[in-house]
Amino acid sequence: MEAPTPHEVEVVHRTLTDHLPILQVIIPLLAAPLCVLLRERALVRGMAIGVAWTCLAISVTLLQHVMEHGVISYAVGGWDAPFGIEYRIDLLNAYILVVVSAIAAVVFPFGRGGEGLALNPARVHLFYAALLLCLCGLLGMAATGDAFNIFVFLEISSLASYSLIALGRGRRALRAAYSYLVMGTIGGTFFLIGIGLLYQTTGTLNIVDLHDRLQPVIGSRTVVVAFAFLVVGLGIKLALFPLHQWLPNAYTHAPAKISAFLAATATKVGFYVLLRVLFTIFGATFVFTTLRLHNLLLPMSLAAMFVGSLAAIAQTDIKRLLAYSSIAQIGYMTLGVSMGNVDGLAGGIVHLFNHAMMKGGLFLVVACVVLRTGSAKIDDMAGLGRKMPLTMAAFVVGGLSLIGVPATVGFVSKWYLVKGALERGWEPVALLILLSSLLAVIYVWRVLEVIYFRERPEGAKEVGEVDATMLIPTWILIGAAVFFGLRAELTSQVALDTARMLLGTGL
Amino acid sequence: MSGLPIYWMAIVLMMVGLYTVIARDNLVKKIMGLNLFQVAVIMLYVSMGKVEEGTAPILDHGHLPEGFQHFSNPLPHVLMLTAIVVGVATTALGLALAVRIKEEYGTVEEDEIVLMDQALERGEG
């Protein structure tokens, strides 16, 4: 045996705290098979909630650590980067980890479990196993610094979400899950091709290392092809117009709680990976100066904003309305990216966080409605303002935030987007942002009109307010949407710092 | 024609797979197409690992085996083990969904399923 190297000595002396980056991925991963073994519904549910809160605690600790001491690099199994897999937590992923685990911590306890699932109650533990795997995948994507590892976690979370969506009531959930599976697999495979081509060119999979080694060959055809495959593959995952076709049906027919969870996290993590690919792997100069990505991303984003909003106006199903609105909101995020300046990018990043809160909250409201009335048709919500005042008030606040009314988070994101557009000299784009907000007024107002100004039809099912297990998670998310709207500096400062870091103009 | 023939093979296989996904209405055939598509990528990766004149990356008493100057790269093979697992899982889940769809709709032809869903929606609206 050779004498231990200094490196190995360091591994021996690591404490539990040092393992936090991997722990929050490992814990849900191990908890999932444990669910299958335990089987007992209450136990499994409690464990899932416990795992979610543990992950939240870990991610908050990590974020604090990153804000104070800078980037954390963790070598899995003691194999140092670039040869081993590196978990690399900087400001951006720390932020995403907090968003994802916070949403999980709020959404998992929602309801008593098992409602709205097309599943034998004796098998609910499998649902939680899938849910934990999905969480594991999302956190893993955000935490890892290895491109191939991202693919693996991407597939873990995707496979879990296909099965979760298929658990929705009604056979259309099956078709939605199937479509998502096919499209998601194409997206994932595109991503894999992109990584393969990059590996072929550079011989590394570590994201930071990739960036350095790509610079000498950045203009080569292989790199450009890899870029196209990566962006389109991720575009499918984050439902960028016109690659969004899987999303409306998936969100509409999935169990309501799953819609809330996925809408608030899955596309957000996809967006995060897009940021990583664009800015950390390829670098802003290549993306915006050489390729001029904005020429394509800007029209796609604008189309997403308008098609999503217009389609939302025309829907008769509230879940589908929210799903189309999500497509529009994703358009805002990529619009921020396409601006390629600090304000725009910060607007996109802060909107990621804001949209997670408001859309998560709104889908939870819908989950309450579906549970009480058994229908997600907008017309069936007539007169609910009186019957479910607290739930519907949450919808009002969430809707206002979607529009971007001042004092809500929606306003903060739009502020930075408009600022970014003006800075870039894209006055018409700033105008279009405001115009699409007007469309949001229409689709939110349509629902509010039904809720408050239409009488509950004679003979309609008698309904009442939902219980605290649903109201509290809903109002936590909606309340956060107002809290962070009033204290905008809390989120926007992180977003601005992150944007500066990604664009390489600071930090 | 430039590039190695193996790349062209991978591309052709990929296109066949994607074409099947696009053109076939049968959900099981779509899964098969998806499989072809994934296999093409696996072949692309595996071919990357081959180094001309390279041998298996196993040390022979701490030295390269006689007559070899290089090792082949083992990493792509390792990566593809994971990708194959992902592919198997996807196929299994996809087929399971196809079975459930067959149970619920009585068919696995997508065009028929779309028509049934639209009729249902019109009935409700």
Added chain:
Amino acid sequence: MIEQIPPGLILIVGGLLLPLMPKEVRKVLLVVLPAAGLAHMIQLPTDHVLAYSVFDYDLTMVKVDKLSRIFGIIFHIAAFLTAIYTLHEDDPVQQVAGLTYSGGAIAAVFAGDLITLFVFWEATAITSVFLIWASRTERSYKTGMRYLVMQVGSGVLLLAGAIVYFQQTGSVDIEPWTDLGHHQMRGMFAFDSFGEASLAQLLIFFAFGIKAAFPLLHNWLQDAYPEATVGGTVWLSAFTTKLAIYALCRMYAGSDVLIPIGATMTAFPIFYAVIENDLRKVLAYSLNNQLGYMVVGVGIGTELAINGTASHAFAHILYKGLLFMGMGAVLYRAGTVKGSELGGLWRQMPYTTVFTSVGAAAISAFPLFSGFVSKSMILTAAANEQHIITFCILLFASAGVFHHSGIKIPYFAFFAHDSGKKVKEAPLNMLIAMGIAAALCIGIGIWYQPLYDLLPFDMNALHWVPYDTAHVVTQLQLLLYSAAAFVFLQKMGWYPPELKSTNVDVEWVYRKGLKDVALATGRALDVGYTTFRDELFGVAWGIVERIKRWHSPGGPLGEPWPIGAAAIAAAIMLILFLALGWL
């Protein structure tokens, strides 16, 4: 803590929460919220300031001084009375609109900078239009749209002015008056002739001018108020225009241009009031005329004139509200307020008759009624500053006001010839609201000192006594001989009868003139052009239709595509992204 709540917020937030409440709670809140708001506002000290910052800009949410205080108080009282007046109806739309509208107006009064003012300025516009739409008729819908265009337009001008001003000075704060000596005040934006005004001054001037219903900008008022609901008109009559008077007073005090503008406003609407048949529209014209006095007062800008303006606004909100309440009660019971269809209601609605007559006496400024103790200040201020022509016009208008508001309204509604209508007395809550308003009209006329104590400048220092023999005698002469003239004209048969009609006003320009011109142009041009225009219209309409169809469920963008199509989309996007590298 309680100081951190801006005035008006209680009404706005409370109003927005109303739809969540059951019917009975809504009714209680409707009355309690204005009372609570008043109690909260009263205890704020007069130099209270509440600043906040939005992004990097420091703004002032609340700035209390004597001027904002008196407007705040009367706005709360008006909201309280109107709330009582509308209790018999259960229309959440009106209740929400009424409370948020009044709350917005109150918050605007206390705004310490132009941006905050703009926010609440627009808030009053958007909330108040629902009081018109609440009539739920085709006609009220169109009227509401016209109203909204004018009101929002005013807000846009205000914002534009604020931005220009900010670029010039780097500040959006609303500055206090400059004291020029000789009891003369000057607002931050005051100017004496249009030639010397800067762009910011002009933009904001016209923003205020629209809401204050300056001549030629006035027509939205007469257009909208008669179309609102019974209660809606009472809400409307109190806030929008008085908010504009307040804003003018704060920023344009001492602007000479306001004096002829105000004098015109007092005179010309009364001609329309004489021949108008819809009695609520008569009141709208007379409201316009009353605003004229206040505008003149602002324009004069002496301490006495400003006190006169503030006290006249205070008294005016009460008696004008009372008159609209009276006509609202008639409309509610008789189903019409057309002079030609009314008459002789005093037997069936005795209380309403008495209360409306009190309002009529107050607006006519009879001694012992509220109008007398406030209006005479403005006239005296005009005389003091030797605005001779203005003074004569104001005097003429005073006689005219009595003639159409003081005599015509009660006469044609309650007396004259029996219309044969069988109606009931107004509901109790209406009577209570009218009773309180009437009591206040008389109370202020007799015990005016509490009102004078609220005014921005110390009345004792101004040596002002409302009741001296000369004031009382001359005012009585003016009014009584106007009444005699009414009798004389009726006897001679010269009095224009009440006729069903529409009297065209400035609105003709945009409601008829422009339309006719467009039509005539269309006809004059050749068929090819018409065809082209129709084609264009058809194409535009077709595009709208297509957008609708495409995005609806079942349309290509309103419903997810089958897997094959989605995969093709992915392939095409791949090609497009690949193309980026080659272009």
Added chain:
Amino acid sequence: MSDHGHGPPSVAPEKVKVIVGFLFFICAVAVLGELLPSFHPHEHAGLEFVNTFGFHAWYGFLSCVLLVLAAAQMRKLVMRDEDYYDRD
């Protein structure tokens, strides 16, 4: 009074006569009020004519007569059918 209206007068003609008589009486009193010892007209430069005897009385009367006659003439100019704007 005038021939306007549809039904019978809502106040009996005798009562109207009394009311009108009372009005004329207080009109006279109001003018005589200027003779009161406590009557001290306010002096304003340029507005001396306002303080001539009975000025407010005749000014009020004349204002109203002119106002109504002018308005009646104006009617010829501005009056339209009730549904004027609703027609095309």
